[in-house]
Amino acid sequence: EAGVVQSPRYKIIEKKQPVAFWCNPISGHNTLYWYRQNLGQGPELLIRYENEEAVDDSQLPKDRFSAERLKGVDSTLKIQPAELGDSAVYLCASSLLENTGELFFGEGSRLTVL
Amino acid sequence: SQQGEEDPQALSIQEGENATMNCSYKTSINNLQWYRQNSGRGLVHLILIRSNEREKHSGRLRVTLDTSKKSSSLLITASRAADTASYFCATLMDSNYQLIWGAGTKLIIKP
Numbered sequence: 013e014a015g016v017v018q019s020p021r022y023k024i025i026e027k028k029q030p031v032a033f034w035c036n037p038i039s040g041h042n043t044l045y046w047y048r049q050n051l052g053q054g055p056e057l058l059i060r061y062e063n064e065e066a067v068d069d070s071q072l073p074k075d076r077f078s079a080e081r082l083k084g085v086d087s088t089l090k091i092q093p094a095e096l097g098d099s100a101v102y103l104c105a106s107s108l109l110e111n112t113g114e115l116f117f118g119e120g121s122r123l124t125v126l
Numbered sequence: 127s128q129q130g131e132e133d134p135q136a137l138s139i140q141e142g143e144n145a146t147m148n149c150s151y152k153t154s155i156n157n158l159q160w161y162r163q164n165s166g167r168g169l170v171h172l173i174l175i176r177s178n179e180r181e182k183h184s185g186r187l188r189v190t191l192d193t194s195k196k197s198s199s200l201l202i203t204a205s206r207a208a209d210t211a212s213y214f215c216a217t218l219m220d221s222n223y224q225l226i227w228g229a230g231t232k233l234i235i236k237p
Binding site: 117 | 225
């Protein structure tokens with residue numbers, strides 16, 4: 013069974029440029045998460061979807077970040093415009109809706125903003 | 127916000143020794159989970175312990191939970207070089223089912 017797939021793995025951009033990350037969760041997983049992880053820290057939730065609905069986006073900086081999960085499967089996280097402080101690893105995870113346990117993570121997308 | 131706090135922040139031991147990491151949290155939880163993250167990779171789920179459980183084993187892993195002290199420990203026995211990674215605890219809050227992460231313990235196993 014394929015795991016959570018993220019792309020790109022690495023992205024280097026100049027500040028003020030836009031960037032987008034894509035995530036394909038495990039088949040059948042209704043819940044999808046986007047996390048941001050800074051070096052030496054734990055993941056911080058940006059947004060959580062249950063099917064197509066964003067049920068928790070309280071930590072998403074909505075002035076520059078946006079996310080969508082069309083048809084309740086793949087998801088895209090966009091930053092526009094990027095700032096120096098956005099340099100981090102963006103992690104996507106998925107789980108079963110009824111599951112209050114294990115999250116399955118992708119390998120992450122490492123963003124460097126110059 | 128981060129509820130879980132792991133200690134130590136970093137731990138370096140010889141291969142074959144046991145490694146113990148601790149996690150403390152602040153509010154009532156549904157469960158507590160431990161994850162491992164190898165450098166440059168995603169997180170991998172190791173073990174979950176529910177709030178009504180006190181101890182759980184999985185292979186060389188042993189997790190304990192003390193809800194009165196709001197703390198958990200992860201013991202890795204007979205450590206191997208491949209155990210070198212960062213270990214994170216995550217607590218599922220009882221009130222809103224949010225998963226809150228700690229800052230992690232960086233474990234280095236010296237051959």
